[in-house]
Amino acid sequence: MSNSPVTAARWHRPLVGLAAVMGVLTIVALVGLAVDDRSIGGSPAWLKPCKFAVSLGLYALTLAWLLRFVHRWRRTGWWAATVVALASAGEMVAIVLQAVRGRPSHFDVATPFDAMIWSLMGATVMVLWTASLVVAVVVAVQRDSDPVVRSAARLGFALSLAGMMLGFLMTQPTDGQRIELDNGGAPAMIGAHSVGVADGGPSMPLTGWSTTGGDLRIPHFAGIHALQALPLLALVLALLAARYPARFGAVRTRLRVVRVAAAGYAGLVALLTWQALRGQPLLEPDALTLLSAGGLAVVVLAGLALAVRGRAEPITQSRVLQNA
Incomplete structure (x- = not known):
């Protein structure tokens, strides 16, 4: 940078x-x-x-x-x-x-x-x-x-901080825990990763995410790691600028791509959060979730197509590659 x-x-x-x-x-x-x-x-x-x-x-x-x-x-x-x-x-x-x-x-x-x-x-x-x-x-x-990496870092930080905050949704008592608290009980656990099912049920390998209900760890994870995904995209765009300067050489083109990608990433995190809060497993989306995901994909792809439209003036060397 x-x-x-x-x-x-x-x-x-x-x-x-x-x-x-x-x-x-x-x-x-x-x-x-x-x-x-x-x-x-x-x-x-x-x-x-x-x-x-x-x-x-x-x-x-x-x-x-x-x-x-x-x-x-x-x-x-x-x-x-x-x-x-x-x-x-x-x-x-x-x-x-x-x-x-x-x-x-x-x-x-x-x-x-x-x-x-x-x-x-x-x-x-x-x-x-x-x-x-x-x-x-x-x-x-x-x-x-470098303005492209700087923009990617800013947007990545914003999404990452939002992803961290999503973790606090898990600290709220579940319905069963709330009933126990209201009745004067003392539950051993207050909060949960899963929505609609108890923690500790069937789960995905490696991640441990629930396969029978919603899981708030999924949007939490996705949001946090936007800080790696978006700067990495900026560096990939720098490589593309060096190889295809007519298409990706202009800084404004790469900035548009990063911003569209960030908007799409934010939409993905929102979609994953909505899916989890409805108690829906990641790998078993209903028709409404699939329709929303498809709409998001269409909007993002259209945005990327608009972002790289036209031809940019060639550049001799990418500033990002100089500084990475």
């Missing part, structure tokens, strides 16, 4: 360190999946640590890459990203601790200790979200960076 080789060489060390630890933890979790036959809430005990390690590792590397090119508010961005790294590490400590104990890391209020862990995780997520917002603002105010 920047032409400064000095700045471009500076990776945010706490985030890189976090990514390295998440890589090691992923290997540990994979070993755990192979040798530990315990299950927690119907899923293998080490599945959640594995998924979170991969997700947080990717998130940390993405932030570290984006921060390489920050000139304005550099110190603010550095400290905010350090808070992100610390909060992410704290979240993983809680998840691994509960996996070792054989207890759910989310929604578990069965004992005072479990309730404390869950409460601390909720507070940590809010810190993580706020610090990520600060990093997003710092990246957004840069002016001497």
